[in-house]
Amino acid sequence: MKSALRLTVPGLMAPALALAMGLSLGLSGTLGTSGVAMAAESEPVITTPKCKRGFAWDRKVRKCVKAKKSSSLDDEDLFNTARELAYERRYDEALAMINLAENQNTPRMLNYRGFVTRKLGRVDEALGYYKAALAIDPNYTLVREYMGEAFIQLGQIDKAREQLNEIATRCGTGCREYAMLKTEIDKAVQ
Numbered sequence: 001m002k003s004a005l006r007l008t009v010p011g012l013m014a015p016a017l018a019l020a021m022g023l024s025l026g027l028s029g030t031l032g033t034s035g036v037a038m039a040a041e042s043e044p045v046i047t048t049p050k051c052k053r054g055f056a057w058d059r060k061v062r063k064c065v066k067a068k069k070s071s072s073l074d075d076e077d078l079f080n081t082a083r084e085l086a087y088e089r090r091y092d093e094a095l096a097m098i099n100l101a102e103n104q105n106t107p108r109m110l111n112y113r114g115f116v117t118r119k120l121g122r123v124d125e126a127l128g129y130y131k132a133a134l135a136i137d138p139n140y141t142l143v144r145e146y147m148g149e150a151f152i153q154l155g156q157i158d159k160a161r162e163q164l165n166e167i168a169t170r171c172g173t174g175c176r177e178y179a180m181l182k183t184e185i186d187k188a189v190q
Contacts, residue, residue: 075101091116107137145177152188
């Protein structure tokens with residue numbers, strides 16, 4: 001009996017095979033327009049089709065569709081697209097996707113509206129969105145990390161440190177959001 005040669009790249013075969021088979025691995029990440037899926041909030045996991053401007057990946061029909069109010073896109077598709085566009089620094093397009101969401105007052109939508117407006121230079125406006133997100137979910141540490149970055153941009157290092165302490169209280173000093181904000185604070189005070 002011959003044995004089959006099995007070539008495996010750790011951490012690569014399962015996602016690739018699952019994607020090819022149309023299966024979900026149960027990752028916290030999502031598929032979207034950038035060609036990169038995101039685990040948690042920002043770690044690349046799997047590649048997907050990249051949609052052209054004004055289109056978003058519809059995970060139900062598994063294709064790029066025109067992003068508009070009457071499309072088949074739900075808020076999850078719009079959020080995923082907005083998040084990935086934001087990470088690609090396509091802030092105006094990300095904001096357009098957020099504006100299409102039926103429920104724009106979820107912590108995630110408010111967080112990314114804040115992220116995008118901050119990156120567009122509207123830091124005070126962004127702080128309002130971060131505060132609204134935290135009013136709904138005070139334990140959303142990514143909001144606190146981004147809010148800390150906004151305070152750094154405004155030169156308010158003490159307020160950024162307050163957010164760092166809040167993150168430490170909620171997820172410890174070993175969590176990703178703590179490390180990201182601490183790095184930004186350290187850079188700002190050098």
